[in-house]
Amino acid sequence: MFFKKIKNEENYIEFKNIINDIRFNEKVREMNNYMQHSATSCYSHCLHVAYYTYLMCKKLNLDYVSAARAAMLHDFFLYDWHEPRHIKSLKELHAFSHPKIALKNALQFFDLNAMEQDIIVKHMWPLTIKLPKYKETYIVTLADKYCATVEFFKYLTARYRLRMIYRYAYIFLTIILVRF
Numbered sequence: 300m301f302f303k304k305i306k307n308e309e310n311y312i313e314f315k316n317i318i319n320d321i322r323f324n325e326k327v328r329e330m331n332n333y334m335q336h337s338a339t340s341c342y343s344h345c346l347h348v349a350y351y352t353y354l355m356c357k358k359l360n361l362d363y364v365s366a367a368r369a370a371m372l373h374d375f376f377l378y379d380w381h382e383p384r385h386i387k388s389l390k391e392l393h394a395f396s397h398p399k400i401a402l403k404n405a406l407q408f409f410d411l412n413a414m415e416q417d418i419i420v421k422h423m424w425p426l427t428i429k430l431p432k433y434k435e436t437y438i439v440t441l442a443d444k445y446c447a448t449v450e451f452f453k454y455l456t457a458r459y460r461l462r463m464i465y466r467y468a469y470i471f472l473t474i475i476l477v478r479f
């Protein structure tokens with residue numbers, strides 16, 4: 300996991316308590332069935348974003364409870380966005396449409412305050428043009444982009460390592476076969 304080294308800290312326990320009802324919700328857990336960035340599921344990605352949001356908002360004396368809860372739901376869209384879909388306009392592109400879908404899904408299961416709704420529906424800013432209303436929304440947009448970048452590079456590093464392992468195994472086997 301992304302933050303396994305800091306998992307036992309007091310902050311992590313508080314964070315988990317803040318999002319407990321969300322992370323154990325059956326529908327939310329369905330995000331585990333869909334990949335977000337490279338090898339990271341939507342669920343793990345939301346958890347990463349929520350934790351970094353929590354840490355940053357707490358440090359800045361912002362509403363870290365609402366921010367973390369909304370961040371946990373920011374990509375609650377429940378479909379494989381990698382699969383080609385027939386779209387009629389730019390608005391229907393995943394990048395533009397999924398914040399609204401996530402908000403609609405989230406409202407079916409949770410009572411969300413104005414800030415939480417703003418965070419979910421505007422987390423793709425500046426791609427979606429409407430300006431966020433709250434500082435916390437800006438924090439989530441930052442945490443989202445940061446986590447997406449780290450998840451992508453972690454995946455690339457893992458793939459590179461695997462390729463190196465195969466290469467060394469191939470060389471090793473070739474040497475063995477040539478010698479015997």
Ligand SMILES: [Fe+2]
Nearest residue numbers: 373374397422
């Ligand atoms: Fe998103």
Ligand SMILES: [Fe+2]
Nearest residue numbers: 344373374443
């Ligand atoms: Fe995201």
